[in-house]
Amino acid sequence: MNVKEIVEAYFAFINSGEWDKWAGLFDNDAVVDDMANISKGKDAIKKSVDTIQQALPEFKNYLRELVVEENKAIAICEIKATTRNNTPLVSKGANYYEIKNGKINYMASFHDSAHFKLVPRL
Amino acid sequence: MMSTKEVVETYFYLVNIGNWDKWVTLFNDDIVMDEQLAGHLEGIGTLKGAVEGLKKGYSKFINRPLEVLVEGEKAMALWHIEAANAKGVPIDAKGVNYFIVTNGKISYFSNFHDTVPFKPFTDQNLASIE
Numbered sequence: 236m237n238v239k240e241i242v243e244a245y246f247a248f249i250n251s252g253e254w255d256k257w258a259g260l261f262d263n264d265a266v267v268d269d270m271a272n273i274s275k276g277k278d279a280i281k282k283s284v285d286t287i288q289q290a291l292p293e294f295k296n297y298l299r300e301l302v303v304e305e306n307k308a309i310a311i312c313e314i315k316a317t318t319r320n321n322t323p324l325v326s327k328g329a330n331y332y333e334i335k336n337g338k339i340n341y342m343a344s345f346h347d348s349a350h351f352k353l354v355p356r357l
Numbered sequence: 358m359m360s361t362k363e364v365v366e367t368y369f370y371l372v373n374i375g376n377w378d379k380w381v382t383l384f385n386d387d388i389v390m391d392e393q394l395a396g397h398l399e400g401i402g403t404l405k406g407a408v409e410g411l412k413k414g415y416s417k418f419i420n421r422p423l424e425v426l427v428e429g430e431k432a433m434a435l436w437h438i439e440a441a442n443a444k445g446v447p448i449d450a451k452g453v454n455y456f457i458v459t460n461g462k463i464s465y466f467s468n469f470h471d472t473v474p475f476k477p478f479t480d481q482n483l484a485s486i487e
Contacts, residue, residue: 270471300455302433304426309433311455311469329453329469331424331435343435345452345469347393 238303238334242310245332245339246298254284262338269344271351290354291324293317299327308332314346318354326350358461362425365432365456368463369422377408384463391467393452394475413486414478417441423451432456443486446477 236244241260248257258281261267267274267283274280287294293316300311309331316324328346332339359367364383371380381404390398395407411418417440424435433455440448452470456463472479 300431300433302426302428302431302455304428307424307426309424309426309435309453309455311433311453311467327469329433329455331453343451346471347469348471348473 236337238306238308238332239301241334241337241339242301242303242308242330242332243298245330246296246310246312249294249296254281254288258284260339261342262335262340265338265340265342267342267344270346270348289319291316291318306334308334320353322353324350324354361430361432361456361458362427364458364461364463365422365425365427365434368454368456369420369434369436372418372420375418377412381405381408384466385459388463389465393468393470393472394479410483413483414443414481415440416443416445430458432458440478442477442481444477444481448474448477450474 245257245260248254258277261277261280263277265277265280267280272283274283295315297313297315298310299313302309309329311329314324314326314328318324326346328344331343333341368380368383381401384401384404386401388401388404390404392398398404398407419439421437422434423437426433433453435453437451438448442448450470452468454466454468457465
């Protein structure tokens with residue numbers, strides 16, 4: 236897959252709930268900085284999925300805009316989710332990606348943490 | 358006419374030398390902006406008004422582009438802001454700007470970042486700042 240296809244697959248696998256395929260997009264040594272946590276390595280990234288699923292049983296993340304240059308991409312995205320307490324959550328934000336050998340090697344996510352204040356702590 | 362990349366590079370250059378009056382000329386008269394702190398803005402007149410708030414509310418404002426990605430008229434920039442409010446309280450944040458550049462001017466702008474690091478700026482009463 237090229238860089239654009241990898242980023243499109245990132246969102247498609249989230250929204251189809253295919254989290255194993257989603258985790259397969261990352262390099263074994265990938266680093267993900269989601270503002271709240273930094274996950275290092277594929278195992279830590281897989282574990283972060285459990286946290287999302289427990290805190291936000293309904294979770295979708297829609298790709299709104301994408302710009303790709305060489306092995307880097309930035310996506311504008313919109314999270315629409317529901318907490319365990321059935322509180323709706325909407326957050327528009329951005330993801331930055333670095334791709335190496337067809338896998339996501341680094342990713343950083345930028346959202347307003349104020350949007351996530353109502354998410355129950357695990 | 359400047360290319361999309363040149364417009365974005367100039368955007369950061371003018372911010373970092375504090376030339377807000379020249380910075381505002383990079384935008385189209387009909388600019389539409391979705392700014393994380395200021396909300397939805399339309400028109401160059403509204404943007405010029407917002408610039409006065411930036412001049413008063415920040416005693417320091419450095420915004421370094423870490424990555425600038427361009428595809429035609431669209432550009433995204435990953436940035437790192439090191440700033441201070443009017444009283445010198447520090448602000449440190451990273452985020453992303455999205456630009457659409459039409460005929461050498463920014464016609465659409467939005468940005469995405471955590472608002473919490475900007476509380477020293479947003480919690481100020483700008484009217485009380487000389």
